[in-house]
Amino acid sequence: MEPNKNHWMRLALEEARLALEQDEVPVGAVIVLDGVLIGRGHNRTRALADPTAHAEMLAITAACETAGVPRLDGAELYVTLEPCPMCAGAMVWARVSKLVYGAADPKAGACGSLMDIARDPRLNHQLEVYGGVLEHEAAALLEQFFQGKRGESLGKE
Numbered sequence: 524m525e526p527n528k529n530h531w532m533r534l535a536l537e538e539a540r541l542a543l544e545q546d547e548v549p550v551g552a553v554i555v556l557d558g559v560l561i562g563r564g565h566n567r568t569r570a571l572a573d574p575t576a577h578a579e580m581l582a583i584t585a586a587c588e589t590a591g592v593p594r595l596d597g598a599e600l601y602v603t604l605e606p607c608p609m610c611a612g613a614m615v616w617a618r619v620s621k622l623v624y625g626a627a628d629p630k631a632g633a634c635g636s637l638m639d640i641a642r643d644p645r646l647n648h649q650l651e652v653y654g655g656v657l658e659h660e661a662a663a664l665l666e667q668f669f670q671g672k673r674g675e676s677l678g679k680e
Contacts, residue, residue: 562586
């Protein structure tokens with residue numbers, strides 16, 4: 524794996540750790556254009572009471588604001604978990620060029636696992652997709668979060 528992918532994914536993992544600290548599902552994302560970080564985000568669905576406040580959605584919004592454009596042609600999005608259908612669709616509409624993710628999501632992943640919105644030739648834009656970058660670190664954060672939640676629910680019985 525090329526070093527830049529690991530570098531940017533480490534920044535996405537930092538965002539995921541922020542989500543974990545805030546009792547959110549630990550997913551983090553960063554967006555890079557021409558080697559410059561232009562957007563970042565982590566899950567904030569609970570904090571914002573908004574089911575669309577996924578890391579990727581917040582990073583896309585931040586990147587578009589930073590760049591002052593509604594499209595992110597040439598941009599690379601790094602995220603710790605394979606995007607869901609909503610986020611994959613947003614990446615297509617935003618014209619993100621490359622997606623790099625950490626852990627696959629066999630239950631809701633829309634970039635190769637459950638379905639493949641990111642590379643669907645019927646859509647007017649497709650992304651390059653690379654998975655498994657720092658996968659173990661990303662999966663460990665998710666396991667930590669969900670084990671904690673299971674522990675909380677066991678303690679309530």
